[in-house]
Amino acid sequence: MLDVRDLHIAYPGQSSEAVRGVSFSLEKGSLTGLVGESGSGKTTIVSAILGLLPAGTRVSGRIEVCGEDLLTLSEEALRRRRWKEVALVPQGAQNSFTPVKTIGSHIEEVLRVHCTLAGTAAKTRVSALLEQVELDASIARRYPHELSGGQKQRAAIALALACDPALLLADEPTTALDVITQAGILRLLLRLKEERDLTVLLVTHDLPLAASVCDELIVMKDGELIECGAPKKLIHAPEHAYTRRLVEAM
Template structure:
């Protein structure tokens, strides 16, 4: 479905060059749930931006990003506009705070449906209700403003927005940030359920290894722009090979022992 081949993303700033992503190769299969794990500066956000074709002008991009056989890097912007939302969609980091305060939830979703699906009026409103139901929200939520929703409800609404055009690949960038532990687990359970019911491929971007290990069937650990290690959650937690993965696992067990101690 998605085949990243020897991808390098190079930024230029104030006379300096930085390879935010450096020669990585990665394959994402249809229906998979992949956890992209790394600290700030590891390159994971740059990789997501590259997948959406939204890297800033002047960025050097080498390698290939093949989506269903077509190279995203070499697509025209008009082609990328067709790809975004309909094929690849994003739940952005801080999605809870991305809603326009003076717009009702239904209007946020209707705008996406109007522009990308050509649905208006009653058809769009029915679709809003269906999308909210898919993410576990009552139909009445559509008439509320963002400030009237809890953090968990806003995150669910953001996921509904990302699903509005039936994408095949969902990118979820730190979707549990600023949520308490119980709500985090509910959001992860929701994503896992949507993956199965919608036959979605999901890439979960997170700094939190234990969180990714809860739901993902494959983990990809990034460090300084490279892929340090890949494997199943069991493989990486029980037998990590790369020093950075070992550090993440030690931290995971330390936090668990601290909590239980």
């Protein structure tokens, strides 16, 4: 589904690389946790997969989605793939809604712009999407400030699913939520993965949380991939000292 090979990324004006020689792959229909401390390069990798790095960023390696190297595609070709093939629940998604627009109009706009769906068909789809993320269809008429943090996070997931992507990148979707709400969001991602055969990359700095739901874990530190594998193996037999420290801190 997704194959990242020897990815190097340096932001404009930076002499050191934010991502250094990272390789991993995601199986179709799998839930993979990208784990690492703040600044380890998680969001940078996510931005690269979406083709959303700032202009002037130096990128090398390969990012293959369904056999096609995204790094060789034009901006236009990348734009066509965003939302429909690869969609993002951005870090801080709860604060990314425009305050003066209802949740429904946020989703309708994505449907209109990216999936050429409008009118009654779009309204029906909005209700269906909200139901998929276990929100009442009436939420569509509410403004962002009328939702709880957990509801906003679910709405952000509904928005990302609008055009039925095959790959969902969820950047810290549970940060700033209480433990019960976090667990609800994780169960939702797990259900979506199973029901829609969705491939999910779950970015988090929370190793125990990722270990509780993911099929595979990728551990990053300072822009490098330290270790990857099944959660059981990583937790019970970590090969790298850094992973061992993370596990011990659990």
